[in-house]
Amino acid sequence: MATQEKRVPPNRTQSPFVHWTWDCRSAVGLFATLLILVCAVGVRSMQAQELKDIPVxxxxxxxxxxxxxxxxxxxxxxxxxxxxxxxxxxxxxxxxxxxxxxxxxxxxxxxxxxxxxxxxxxxxxxxxxxxxxxxxxxxxxxxxxxxxxxxxxxxxxxxxxxxxxxxxxxxxxxxxxxxxxxxxxxxxxxxxxxxxxxxxxxxxxxxxxxxxxxxxxxxxxxxxxxxxxxxxxxxxxxxx
Structure with missing residues (x-):
């Protein structure tokens, strides 16, 4: 009787490149969010300074x-x-x-x-x-x-x-x-x-x-x- 070859299932593990890509996207998104927050705080700080400079x-x-x-x-x-x-x-x-x-x-x-x-x-x-x-x-x-x-x-x-x-x-x-x-x-x-x-x-x-x-x-x-x-x-x- 012929011996059947046992198939080894392929490795389903994602490549390191995929992990790196998603890590980059997350980092870019986080950086963009932080940048928006910093800009908003900066604008408010400038407005506060402008108001401070005007006599009441x-x-x-x-x-x-x-x-x-x-x-x-x-x-x-x-x-x-x-x-x-x-x-x-x-x-x-x-x-x-x-x-x-x-x-x-x-x-x-x-x-x-x-x-x-x-x-x-x-x-x-x-x-x-x-x-x-x-x-x-x-x-x-x-x-x-x-x-x-x-x-x-x-x-x-x-x-x-x-x-x-x-x-x-x-x-x-x-x-x-x-x-x-x-x-x-x-x-x-x-x-x-x-x-x-x-x-x-x-x-x-x-x-x-x-x-x-x-x-x-x-x-x-x-x-x-x-x-x-x-x-x-x-x-x-x-x-x-």
């Missing part, structure tokens, strides 16, 4: 705005009438514990002489336009829709608009005070738009990921000839 005065809309910009990761612009102190005073203390941008808008409008226009075109970068109520219809100069092409320094935009005879717009003059101490002649921008409001052009011509929480201000005053002029200045990239 809940009766001052300007300082309150700086705190809220960090809290809600939003941006602001400022439109004010020359000689008015509405940007620096409120009727009562502003609440630092508001929980949403909508509540923040109500806080400004109920306790200050500022009205607020919210721009949510970029969901990641909501912009709140603070507008002095004393401006009235004088603020409509920034509502005007224009065709505008420009490539150069952002701080020169108003000068170019003035040269193009866009009514009411002019570059900032030298001044004193926290709103008039700077104009950004570093950031380069390229603009090519048609029938777009001046306010929108000024707001969205810069990279908001890199730009200061207060993007620009517009000071309106009455010239000697009785006409109203609005001076635009930009506040520069973060870290400057």
């Amino acid at each position: 005065d809940h009766s001052n809309p300007g300082l309150y705005k700086d705190h809220m910009a960090i809290k809600f990761q939003c941006h602001f612009t400022i439109e004010y009438l020359s000689g008015s102190d509405n940007y620096f005073t409120s009727r009562e203390d502003l609440n630092p514990d508001v929980s949403s941008i909508d509540d923040l808008v109500k806080e400004f409008e109920q306790k200050t002489n500022l009205r607020v226009v919210v721009d949510r075109q970029d969901e990641q970068h909501p912009v709140l336009h603070l507008i002095d109520k004393e401006l009235g219809k004088k603020s409509e100069v920034l509502d005007r829709k224009i065709d505008f092409q420009y490539s150069g320094r952002v701080g020169d935009i108003a000068a170019v608009m003035e040269k193009q005879r866009i009514p009411g717009i002019e570059p900032p003059r030298s001044g004193i005070g926290p709103l008039e101490a700077f104009n950004d002649h570093v950031t380069e921008v390229t603009i090519d738009v048609k029938q777009t409001s001046i306010r929108h052009i000024l707001t969205h011509c810069v990279d908001l990921d890199e730009y200061k929480r207060t993007i620009w201000s517009a000071k309106t005053y009455q010239a000697e000839d009785g006409t109203w002029k609005t001076q635009i200045r930009f506040y520069g990239p973060r870290g400057r």
Whole structure:
């Protein structure tokens, strides 16, 4: 009778390479998780440091705005009438514990002489336009829709608009005070738009990921000839 050969079952043990591959994947996943946590902690630490650097005065809309910009990761612009102190005073203390941008808008409008226009075109970068109520219809100069092409320094935009005879717009003059101490002649921008409001052009011509929480201000005053002029200045990239 023929002898049957006894078959030895194959070795089912996984190769060391398979173990090494899975170990690598686990390590990469763990590293990515740790990196996300470190970044989140870093962002919170930077926000905490930013807040620490801002004086606390809940009766001052300007300082309150700086705190809220960090809290809600939003941006602001400022439109004010020359000689008015509405940007620096409120009727009562502003609440630092508001929980949403909508509540923040109500806080400004109920306790200050500022009205607020919210721009949510970029969901990641909501912009709140603070507008002095004393401006009235004088603020409509920034509502005007224009065709505008420009490539150069952002701080020169108003000068170019003035040269193009866009009514009411002019570059900032030298001044004193926290709103008039700077104009950004570093950031380069390229603009090519048609029938777009001046306010929108000024707001969205810069990279908001890199730009200061207060993007620009517009000071309106009455010239000697009785006409109203609005001076635009930009506040520069973060870290400057």
